[in-house]
Amino acid sequence: MIAKDAILSNGGANETFVLNLGPQHPATHGVLRVKMTMDGEYIVRAEPVCGYIHRMQEKMGENRTYAQFLPNTSRIDYLSAMTYTHGFVGAVERALKLQVPPRAEYIRVITSEMNRISSHLVWWGAFLLDLGGFTPLLYAFDDREKILDLLESITGSRLTYSYFRIGGVYNDVDDQFLKGTRAFVAQMRPRLKMYRSLVTDNIILRKRLIDIGPISKEMCRKYGATGPVIRGSGVPYDVRRVEPYSAYSEFDFVIPTREETDSMARYLVRMEEMVQSLRIIEQALDKLPAGPVMAEKVPRVLKLPAGDYCYATEAARGRFAVRIVSDGKEIPYRVKLRTPSLSNLSLFEEASAGMLLPDALALMGSLDLVIPDIDR
Amino acid sequence: METPESNAQLLSDCAPYVKFAKLDEMLALGRANSLWPLTFGLACCAIEMMAAGASRFDISRFGAEVFRPSPRQADLMIVAGTVNKKMAAAVKTLYDQMPEPKWVIAMGNCAISGGPFVFPGQYAVVEGVDKLFPVDVFIPGCPPRPEALIEGLLKLEEKLTGKRRWPTVKPE
């Protein structure tokens, strides 16, 4: 990394040009445009331009009843759809003081953690595709298909689940799912070890990521960055530990944190998170209680008492929070979605100043962005 | 010496090894078997498109795994995801930049008609990519399964060549 002043004095001429990255570029991130003022190969200023996939989710919150809004929640961040539905459904349950049965809470945890692993696998494959390695994408999608088969058997869908309902989950898990999930956990652990030796310890990856894109603790705090971004900067902030929700307080898992603050730290945090998710799934399978999967008295017409209600979950990308403002009607007055990718990308302009273009792309990949998460 | 009879004999002898056809049919066959898609995943459908390109569903079997980032090198645009009014100009530019012959597959409900994001008073979504340029195949679903995308590709091949090279699976 070179200091900003030094860049423009290289070569003498004070010439910069604007390079436009996107909005159409290899489909891994989505439709993001970054206007980069470049000095040769160094970035002077990178300004992300968003809004190319703005799908009016918050406006639709004011036009849909609480139940009708559920499919929207899956499509905000489609890779980690379970936790987003969880956030919305949790806010409504909090407002109505609904008791979700323990079996439903455990099922929610199991499916959310499986979703987290599948999201991290897509991130991993796409990140390495950005860095130039094609093969890990195929391995990642192969593992992901196993997760999707299991989730499809109980939810009916591969990507945008809408499986959680207000009061529980809508379909109970069967023995085939439980056996299949245990088999998946058993075969995923050696696969993760293989990924470590094949990719993580690869010298090219290490040279591309170590010491690239340092993001300090203070920068994370000032921009509201959460998830693996802040955990890769030394702060063990995880909503599942700090504001425990659902059944997470009953499980024993480690919050992977690294001190180095570079892209490699964020990479290693996510790889370790997959291991921890497998741990949580196993514990939840062992302790899965019997019982109903839906709360008893869920009102047919949902009307929340007037006021505002918040609920936060730990999505694969970071802290996802919902704020519902209700005026007592069937339709929310305002639904605010606090999404992790927006806060994580907002520090990109400051963090990428003075970087080489490929390094900046490695930094952006390590932030793990899903653009509909930013634009909503 | 050539006689009509000897020519006919020659044709029937060669028939197992050599195909005679009109040039158009040959070109259509070549184009259909090597459609090069433009990487144009916008939203959720893009992930199912990636899954179709990955090893389980493997559109490489149909010749279409070479996703080109540049529209100049692609002949198929799979619009996978919601097209926004802000993005519409860019989509149209990409379509215009693709050289002829080119085809468009509208994948997913958003590309067909705006999908789940149409509601009275909506201000941001283009209700269907066929409002911008002609579409050859529509694949419904939210998101459509990778098998549905492959079926859409086969339908496009059928549109190009007039023949479908894989049998249609009939549900029992």
Next chain:
Amino acid sequence: MSTNEPQPKVDSAPPASPPAVPAPTAVVPPKPVAATAPRPAAPAQPPPPPAPPAPNPLAHLPLPFKGVDYAAKGYHADATVSPDLVVAVAEVLDKEGLSLDTITGVDWMAEGQMEVVYDYFHPAKALRVVVRTRIPRDNPEIASIHKVFPGANWHERETHDFFGIRFLGHPNLTPFLLPEDSDFHPLRKDYAP
């Protein structure tokens, strides 16, 4: 900003009150055990004693925070301040080590006001703080807090996109999620395309 004021002004609009507790009504005495009692009505239970107010985790700050029941609402402390105090509050919360969660607006058209809501969270402990303020709807302006929290830059741009609230001092209040040439504010309650 107005840090030399001894007592921060509380906005005239009533702050969000904790859920109302029913006043104790007269207790119905249990029916006498007589065989000729016409209808054995169940004795009314005395109403539960009012729940103690949730503790205020920011009681050490000279700001009008109130403790909120986290299980009911999802945050720990709530304050309604006047619009000219938002920067000062942001600075105090920055020193407390809080991080900016999000900034958004709510269009209370019937009251002729817009509410700007600042959400903060602490990265090390369970502390979710909400700061609200109300500004007049026909001239919605408020100071920007981007100098305290650079992350506010995008949140304020988005709130401006959706509601038309002008954040004074913001370096780049151009459309963020809407097209660059937009001049409409879609989340206003009187918006029609």
